[in-house]
Amino acid sequence: MKTVSEQGYHACFASKTKEEKDQDDKTYKKYEELMSTLPKKRVTEDDYDQHQYQGFWYHPDILKGTMAAQNHYQSQQTDILLATMPKSGTTWLKALIFAIKNRKVNPTDMLLTLNSHELMPFLEARLYANDLIPDLSVLPTPRLLATHIPYHSLPQSIVDSGCKIVYLCRNPKDNFVSLWHFRNKLRAAIKKTPIPIDKEFESFCEGWSAYGSFWEHVLEYWRVSLENPNRVLFLMFEEMKADPPAQLKKLADFLECPFSQEEQNKGVVDEILGLCSFTNMKNLEVNKSGTSWLGFTNSAFFRKGRVGNWVSDLTPEMIERIDKITEEKLQGSGLRFQLN
Helix, strand or coil, X not given: CCCHHHHCHHHHCCCCCHHXXXXXXXXXXXXXXXXXXXXXXXCCCCCCCEEEECCEEECHHHHHHHHHHHHHCCCCCCCEEEEECCCCCHHHHHHHHHHHHHHHHCCHHHHHHCXXXXXXXXXXXXXXXXXXXXXXXXXXXXXXXXXXXXXXXCCHHHHHHCCEEEEEECCHHHHHHHHHHHHHHHHHHCCCCCCCHHHHHHHHHHCXXXXXXXXXXXXXXXXXXXXXXXXXXXXXXXXXXXXHHHHHHHHHHHCCCCCCHHHHHCCHHHHHHHHCCHHHHHHCHHHHCCECCCCCEHHHHCCCCCXXXXXXXXXXXXXXXXXXXXXXXXXXXXXXCCCC
């Protein structure tokens, strides 16, 4: 199976004429005009304005990509979509999904030389970007794609196609701490002062972070997974870390490419987990010194990847507040996080 990178990312745009590119530019300008009418908020003084769209908050460039994907992306039933909130373990799960789907043709070389975000690109941040509309029909199937878009704002073609959606979520305290460190890594790269944790924490609790409220985002995908478990698989980062082999086999079963008994006897499950382990990926040269499509080094995607690491950053007051919000938001949903 070829990937977006193997096929050539630029193949999605290679056949575009100047007239088509001009038309794309006009399309994105319409999105900018619409954005100018939306509620906006500048969370950090020297940062960008975020726009509220369909109940969630977005970076302006990401919002344009979201609108473009909603209007132009044509999903196929064979597509596989990974959905997450930022900093939920996305980089790790992309590698695992890629390895599962490519294990018959040996994914090792690709995973050793390309960051997993290149192997499973974001719809709204990578493909529908730079004021261009990609021609994704040139890509071979199954197409492995990712998004942070809330469920109710996904392109309608995704909902209608019946394609598989994998959702990964993480304890909100670890998710917040990882997001805060990540944002400050990016700010340091462009010589901006760090965001104080209390300011970032307020944004997270109020739902002003990128892609909006953590709890609303998670609950949307959780409810859909209960309604249609054959269509949406809901995974938890903590469970993935606690029992990786069982969770990997569960993921492979959902993607309709289960591990045979022979593969399990030969250690294929352990090989994939070792290849895609946080430690192994973090120490790969491509992830230590390579540069992402966003312009910063791939190393920014890796920090500690642990469960419960929030204890070193959050005050007792922060812990109490986020636990209270979590209990209130999840009440009656059946979804539970390990809070301690």
